[in-house]
Amino acid sequence: MLNIDQITVSYGQAPALVDVSLRVEQGELVTLLGSNGAGKSTLLKTISGILRPRSGRIAFNGREIHNAPSHQIVQAGVVHVPEGRQVFTDLTVQENLRMGAFTRRDHQAVEHDLEFVLKLFPRLKERRHQLAGTMSGGEAQMVAIARGILSAPKLLMLDEPSLGLAPVVRADIFDAISQLHQQSGLTILLVEQNAKWALHVATRAYVLENGRVIMEGSGQDLINDENVQQAYLGY
Amino acid sequence: MESSLLLQQIVNGIILGSVYSLIALGLTMIFGVMKISNFAHGDYSMVGAYVAVFLMAWLPGWLGWVGSILAAAAVVGVLGVVTERLVFRPLLTRWTDIDIIMVSIGLFILLENLAHLVFGATPRMLKDPFGGAVFDLGLFSTSQLRVFCLVFSCVAIAVLQLFLNRSRLGVAIRATSQNRFAAQLMGININTVYTLTFSLGAALAGVGGVLYGTLFAISPVMGAIPTQKAFVVTIMGGMGHMRGAILGGFILGVAETLGGNYLSMAYKNAIGFMILILVLLLRPSGLFGRRQ
Numbered sequence: 401m402l403n404i405d406q407i408t409v410s411y412g413q414a415p416a417l418v419d420v421s422l423r424v425e426q427g428e429l430v431t432l433l434g435s436n437g438a439g440k441s442t443l444l445k446t447i448s449g450i451l452r453p454r455s456g457r458i459a460f461n462g463r464e465i466h467n468a469p470s471h472q473i474v475q476a477g478v479v480h481v482p483e484g485r486q487v488f489t490d491l492t493v494q495e496n497l498r499m500g501a502f503t504r505r506d507h508q509a510v511e512h513d514l515e516f517v518l519k520l521f522p523r524l525k526e527r528r529h530q531l532a533g534t535m536s537g538g539e540a541q542m543v544a545i546a547r548g549i550l551s552a553p554k555l556l557m558l559d560e561p562s563l564g565l566a567p568v569v570r571a572d573i574f575d576a577i578s579q580l581h582q583q584s585g586l587t588i589l590l591v592e593q594n595a596k597w598a599l600h601v602a603t604r605a606y607v608l609e610n611g612r613v614i615m616e617g618s619g620q621d622l623i624n625d626e627n628v629q630q631a632y633l634g635y
Numbered sequence: 636m637e638s639s640l641l642l643q644q645i646v647n648g649i650i651l652g653s654v655y656s657l658i659a660l661g662l663t664m665i666f667g668v669m670k671i672s673n674f675a676h677g678d679y680s681m682v683g684a685y686v687a688v689f690l691m692a693w694l695p696g697w698l699g700w701v702g703s704i705l706a707a708a709a710v711v712g713v714l715g716v717v718t719e720r721l722v723f724r725p726l727l728t729r730w731t732d733i734d735i736i737m738v739s740i741g742l743f744i745l746l747e748n749l750a751h752l753v754f755g756a757t758p759r760m761l762k763d764p765f766g767g768a769v770f771d772l773g774l775f776s777t778s779q780l781r782v783f784c785l786v787f788s789c790v791a792i793a794v795l796q797l798f799l800n801r802s803r804l805g806v807a808i809r810a811t812s813q814n815r816f817a818a819q820l821m822g823i824n825i826n827t828v829y830t831l832t833f834s835l836g837a838a839l840a841g842v843g844g845v846l847y848g849t850l851f852a853i854s855p856v857m858g859a860i861p862t863q864k865a866f867v868v869t870i871m872g873g874m875g876h877m878r879g880a881i882l883g884g885f886i887l888g889v890a891e892t893l894g895g896n897y898l899s900m901a902y903k904n905a906i907g908f909m910i911l912i913l914v915l916l917l918r919p920s921g922l923f924g925r926r927q
Contacts, residue, residue, distance in 0.1 A: 448820060474822030486817040488810045499810050502803065503822035551822065 401426045401587060402447070402478070402555055407456030407466070409439075409446050416442040417611045419456070424555060429581045429588045431598040431619065433632055434608035440591045441483055443608070444557050447589075448480040449473040460555070475503045477554030483563065483591075485544040489533025493524055496532050496543050500550030510550065517546035520576055538569030545576065556580070557589045570594070577601070595632035599623045607632075643775040644892045650781045652888020653788035654846045658861050659868035659880040660795065661839030667812035667875030668832040671723055672736050675743040677862030679837045680844030681750060682714060683707035684853040687845040688759050700764040704787065707841040715837025718742065719830055727829075743858065750855035758854040761845075784846045791842060792881055795835075799877065808832055812875060840865075860904070867907040871914050873921025883922065886910075 402424040409417040417439045424430045434440050445451045447458060449470035458466040465473050488496050497517065501510045518525040521542040527535065532543050541561055548556055561577065562570045574594075578601055580586045592598035599605055602619035607628065615622065622628045662676045687703035694702050722742055726735055765779040799805040811818040811828045819825055840861065847861060868887050872879020887907050895903035914921065 450816065450819060469824070470819045471822040471824045474820065480820045482817065482820060486814055486820070488813045488817060490813050491806065491810060495806055495810075498803075499806060499818075499821045499823075502807060547821070 401461060402589070403457075403459045404443075404447070405457045405459070407446060407453035407458060409442055409451055409453050415611055417446070417453075420608070420611070420613055422606055422613065424587060424589050426587055427585055428603040429590060429601055431595075431602035431605040432589065432591045432608060433595055433598070433605060433622075433628070434591075435631075438608040439611040440608055441559055442611075444480055444482075444559050444589070444591065447473075447557065448478060471503065474551055477552065478557070479548045479551040479553035479555070480557045481544050481548040481559065481561065483559040485537070485540040487532040487535075487540050487543045487547070489531065491532060492529050493532055493535075493543055494528045496547050497524075497550050500547035501552075504550075504552060506552075509552070513550050513552065517549050520549075520579065521546055521572075536569075538565050538572065541565065541569075541573055542576075545573070549580070553586065555587045555589060557591075559591045560593060561590075562592060562594055574601075595628075596623075599628075599633075639774050640896075641893075643777075644896050645889055646775050646777055647781075648889030648892035649885060650777070650785045650888070651850065651892060652885035653785050653792075654843050654850065654884075655864050655868050655887050656881045656884025657788045657791055657846065658840050658843035659865040659872070659884050660792065660877065661836035661843070662865040663869045663872065663875055663877065663880040664808075664812075664839075665833055665836040666869065667877075668808060669723070669727065669829055670732065671727075671833075672732070672739065672866075673723075673742075674736060674739040674862055675718070675746055675858070676837075676840055676865055677858035677860065678743055678746040678750075679711045679714065679840035679858075680847055680861040681746070681853070681855065681858035683711045683841030683844030684761075684848035684857065685750070685754055686710050686841070687761055687848055688754075688853055691762060691764075695762070696764045700783075703845050704842055707845045708838040711841025711844070712834045712838035714841075715834040716830055718837070719833035723833070724826075724829065743862070747855055747858060750858075754855055756855060758852040760852055761848045763849075780849055784849055788843075788846060791839070795839070796877070804831070863904075864907060867911045870911055871921060873924025876921065876923040879921055879923035 404420060404422040406419045406421050407417060408415065408419060420443060432440050442451060446453055449468055453466050457464060460476055460478055463476065465476060488499060497514060504510050523539060524542055524546060527539065532540060545561065558577065561573050565573065574597055581588050590598055599619045599622050605617065605619050605622045606613050607615040658680055662673065665671055665673055686707040690703045690706050691699040722738060726738060763778065763780045768779045769776050770779055770782055799809055807823050808828055811823060811825060815825065843861065864887060868880055868883040872883035887910065890910060891903050891906050894906040
């Protein structure tokens with residue numbers, strides 16, 4: 401579904417990603433591990449067309465997207481839920497969700513998806529008319545994910561969805577992500593600092609270090625790997 | 636007698652303020668979405684006013700007035716697109732805010748001199764399409780034209796608010812001004828939003844210019860005043876805040892007319908800046924702005 405072929409991305413002179421190749425197949429949940437500054441967010445931003453690779457190719461369902469403007473990439477079905485939620489603080493929850501559906505014309509399906517996300521996150525239903533900026537971190541994260549689902553993703557990219565959340569709320573978010581993958585069959589590319597859980601739910605996983613992919617395998621393989629255990633699982 | 640004079644002044648101030656609001660709304664919208672402080676903004680008003688001068692010479696009365704407003708919105712809207720594309724867009728990603736301010740001052744000088752060349756230096760007045768008819772309500776009176784100005788500004792402000800709050804594109808404009816990055820991830824084409832916002836903001840100044848021209852003389856150098864007023868109003872209301880700009884416009888209009896009458900007419904234009912200094916000292920993020 402998503403094929404990344406040897407992309408290199410730089411901020412000015414500083415290289416952020418070097419010859420990174422990665423693929424995500426239909427129905428997979430692929431986890432991307434890596435320490436701070438390893439280039440995970442850079443990779444997601446490059447996929448969604450916010451940053452441009454200096455070399456290499458990105459193809460989605462056979463179509464090259466690495467030179468496409470970001471709005472076309474969203475329309476193609478690649479949806480990015482960014483780190484730090486990035487909700488529209490002065491819009492209501494409902495307006496935020498509607499912005500998720502900005503590119504869509506299939507109004508009935510949008511209404512259907514709206515119902516779906518309000519079932520997935522019942523708390524948002526009560527707060528539909530509240531400004532998103534007045535919500536707690538966990539609620540804002542729910543808005544961000546729900547908004548992403550309203551973009552009708554074929555591939556949903558989640559960047560650090562549990563960052564800074566209290567354990568109870570984090571469990572809610574994890575449940576929702578598992579549900580999206582297992583019950584709704586959504587293809588997900590996940591960047592998550594809670595490596596134990598992220599590897600556990602993953603079909604496959606990659607480890608990114610200093611802008612390079614240094615390891616790749618099934619979730620279980622990586623859980624059993626000594627280096628991964630030391631660096632990310634804290635054994 | 637005293638209270639009727641006061642009332643009269645307040646009414647005049649509200650009418651003037653509605654025009655300030657309209658022009659400042661354009662400025663604050665452009666700033667909110669694109670972070671451009673455009674010092675050439677008042678020149679859009681100047682161009683709008685000249686559109687009215689020529690159109691009203693052709694079409695007298697009513698039709699000329701309404702037609703002027705529509706034509707000013709269209710002409711200045713297009714001018715907004717042209718300046719956004721040719722002047723501001725190429726600078727947005729690479730230049731700093733100060734650079735962009737300098738460029739906008741350059742644009743201001745350019746437009747002013749072009750206007751000198753094309754329209755000549757002689758100041759012009761717009762004819763009153765109502766032949767100077769007056770509304771007399773006992774306590775105060777005002778010309779029908781001025782009442783029309785007020786009604787029209789209020790309608791324009793209300794329509795703009797409806798557009799920004801209810802329409803998909805309007806909400807996208809607000810979303811972009813709040814979080815450009817997230818807006819891109821929603822599939823909003825930022826460049827389209829920029830062009831639309833700039834064009835709309837300029838058109839508001841253009842329409843404001845026609846209304847301004849019904850109150851004051853029209854000349855190539857008139858643009859500086861609406862620019863100054865719009866900046867005072869925008870900073871007073873909080874840069875990028877719509878409601879702040881609306882309320883700020885009315886506050887400035889009333890403060891100026893009252894100050895002009897009870898303090899000194901000579902200081903009328905200084906009053907705005909006194910308010911500006913006070914706001915910057917006491918509440919730097921503006922009346923509606925969030926404290927940092």
